[in-house]
Amino acid sequence: xxxxxxxxxxxxxxxxxxxxxxxxxxxxxxxxxxxxxxxxxxxxxxxxxxxxxxxxxxxxxxxxxxxxxxxxxxxxxxxxxxxxxxxxxxxxxxxxxxxxxxxxxxxxxxxxxxxxxxxxxxxxxxxxxxxxxxxxxxxxxxxxxxxxxxxxxxxxxxxxxxxxxxxxxxxxxxxxxxxxxxxxxxxxxxxxxxxxxxxxxxxxxxxxxxxxxxxxxxxxxxxxxxxxxxxxxxxxxxxxxxxxxxxxxxxxxxxxxxxxxxxxxxxxxxxxxxxxxxxxxxxxxxxxxxxxxxxxxxxxxxxxxxxxxxxxxx
Numbered sequence: 001x002x003x004x005x006x007x008x009x010x011x012x013x014x015x016x017x018x019x020x021x022x023x024x025x026x027x028x029x030x031x032x033x034x035x036x037x038x039x040x041x042x043x044x045x046x047x048x049x050x051x052x053x054x055x056x057x058x059x060x061x062x063x064x065x066x067x068x069x070x071x072x073x074x075x076x077x078x079x080x081x082x083x084x085x086x087x088x089x090x091x092x093x094x095x096x097x098x099x100x101x102x103x104x105x106x107x108x109x110x111x112x113x114x115x116x117x118x119x120x121x122x123x124x125x126x127x128x129x130x131x132x133x134x135x136x137x138x139x140x141x142x143x144x145x146x147x148x149x150x151x152x153x154x155x156x157x158x159x160x161x162x163x164x165x166x167x168x169x170x171x172x173x174x175x176x177x178x179x180x181x182x183x184x185x186x187x188x189x190x191x192x193x194x195x196x197x198x199x200x201x202x203x204x205x206x207x208x209x210x211x212x213x214x215x216x217x218x219x220x221x222x223x224x225x226x227x228x229x230x231x232x233x234x235x236x237x238x239x240x241x242x243x244x245x246x247x248x249x250x251x252x253x254x255x256x257x258x259x260x261x262x263x264x265x266x267x268x269x270x271x272x273x274x275x276x277x278x279x280x281x282x283x284x285x286x287x288x289x290x291x292x293x294x295x296x297x298x299x300x301x302x303x304x305x306x307x308x309x310x311x312x313x314x
Contacts, residue, residue, distance in 0.1 A: 001025070001101070001180055004079040005057075006065075008032040008046040011169045012085035015106055016048060018173035019083065020055045024180065027077045030070070032088050033061040065089045074098055081183065083176060084138060093140050101183045103138040106172040108165075109202070110134060110150055112193045115143035116202030120168060121161040125227035126199070127219075130154050131164060133172040135179040137190055146190035148179050160229040210234045214261030214310050218250045218277030236261075236309045238286070243309070246291055247283035254278075261310045263303045270294040272309060 001024045005016055008031045019026050029052040034043040045053075045061075052059045062070040065087075071094045074082070081101040084091060086108075096103050109119035111134040116122075123131045132152040139145040151171050155164065182188040210228045212221055212235065225234040225248045233244045256264055256273050264271040270281040285291040286301070 001080040001184060002027050002078065003180075004028050004030065004074055004077050004082045004099070005048075005052075005085075006030040006082060006087040006091070007048045007085040008088045009086050010047045011108065011165060011172075012048050012087075012106075013051045014169045014173040015083065015085045015176050016051050017055075018177055020057070022177055026052075026055075026057050027079060028058045028060065028073075030060050030062065030065065030074075030087070033063055065095065066092045071095050071098070081180065083180075085172065085176075090142070091138060096138055096140070104148065104176070104179055104183070105136045105138045105143075105145065106176050107134045107136055107143055108168045108172065110152060111136060111143060111147055112197045113199045114202040115197050115199075117204040119202040120165050121205060121227045122199075122202040123227075124155065124159055124161050124164060125223050127223050128155055131168065133168050133175050135172075135175055144193055144195075146192050148182070148188055148190060149175055151175050158226070160226045162230045205232055207232055207235075212236045212245065212310060214272065215275040218274040218279040221274055221279055222248050222250050237311060238309055241287040243287065244285040244291075245281055245283075246285060247281075249280045249282060251278040251280040258306050259308065261308045263305065263307045263309065265305045268295045268298065270298060270303070 003019055003024050003026050005019060005026055007016060029048060031046045031048045034045045036042065037044040049059050060073060074095055075098055079099045081099045082103040084103055085106045091103060109123065110132045114122055130152050132150055134150045135148045136145040137148060153167060210232050225245050228234045229246060235242050235244045251271055253271060255278060258273045260273055260275045262273045264273055264278065272279045272281060281294050283291065283293055284297055
C-alpha cells in the first residue's frame with residue numbers, strides 16, 4: 001500500500017518504523033510544527049519528524065491540518081491509506097475521504113474505553129485490570145470510528161504510565177501492520193462503537209493533574225504516582241517547594257489522628273496520612289535537588305511529626 005503517515009510523539013515512532021520496514025511505501029509524513037523546548041528555548045522537531053528524516057521520507061509540518069494546502073498536499077501524494085497515530089490535530093472530513101481504504105488510527109486503549117488524549121495514563125490512574133490498543137477506521141467524531149482490530153494486555157501491579165506507554169507503542173505497531181494486511185486482502189471486519197464511552201474522557205495531562213490531594217485514599221494516590229511516571233509526575237509542596245513523588249506504596253500501618261497530608265514518625269521511612277490509609281513515599285525529588293530514595297532524603301532533611309505536605313501553591 002501507498003501510505004501517508006500522520007503522527008507526532010514518541011508513541012507514534014514504532015508504528016512509523018514498522019511501516020518503513022515493511023513492504024508498504026510511506027509516501028510522506030505529516031507532523032506537528034517544530035516547537036521551543038528545554039531551557040534554551042530552541043525549536044525542536046517532533047520525534048516522528050526526526051524518525052522520518054532519518055529514513056529519507058518527505059515531511060510536512062502544517063500549523064493546521066484543516067488548511068486547504070494540507071488537503072491538497074495529501075491528495076497529491078495519492079495514498080491508499082492514511083495512518084494516524086497521536087497526530088495532535090483533528091483530521092477534517094475532506095482528508096478522511098481521500099484514501100480508498102480510509103484513515104486508520106492506532107489508539108492506546110480498548111475502545112470505546114478511554115477516548116481522548118491521554119488514555120494510557122488514565123488507565124493506570126483508574127486502576128484498570130487491563131489495557132490494550134485498537135485500530136479504528138476514523139470518522140468525524142473523536143475516537144468514535146469503527147473498530148478493526150484490538151489487542152489486550154494485563155496491567156502489572158507496579159505498572160507505570162511509562163512502562164505501559166512503551167508496551168502499547170510496540171503492540172500498536174504490530175497491530176497496524178496486521179490491519180493493513182486485512183484491509184488489502186478485503187478481510188477486515190468493521191465493528192461500530194457504541195455512542196457512549198465506557199469510561200470518562202481521557203483528558204489531556206497538565207502539571208496540575210499531578211498535584212496530590214492528600215484527602216484522597218492512599219491507593220488512589222499510589223495509582224496517581226504510577227500513572228504519571230515519568231511525566232508529568234505526581235507532586236506536592238513542602239515548605240513552599242515542589243516535591244515530585246516518583247515511587248510510593250500503600251502502607252499497612254495504623255491510621256493516625258493527624259490530618260491528611262501529615263508526615264508520620266517512622267524510622268527510615270517517609271509515611272504520610274491520607275484521607276484513608278497511609279502512603280509510604282519511597283522515592284522523591286525536592287525542587288532543585290536530584291531524585292533520591294526516601295531514606296537518603298530523610299538523612300539530610302529533618303521533617304517534623306505532623307508537618308503537612310501540600311500546603312501553599314506552586
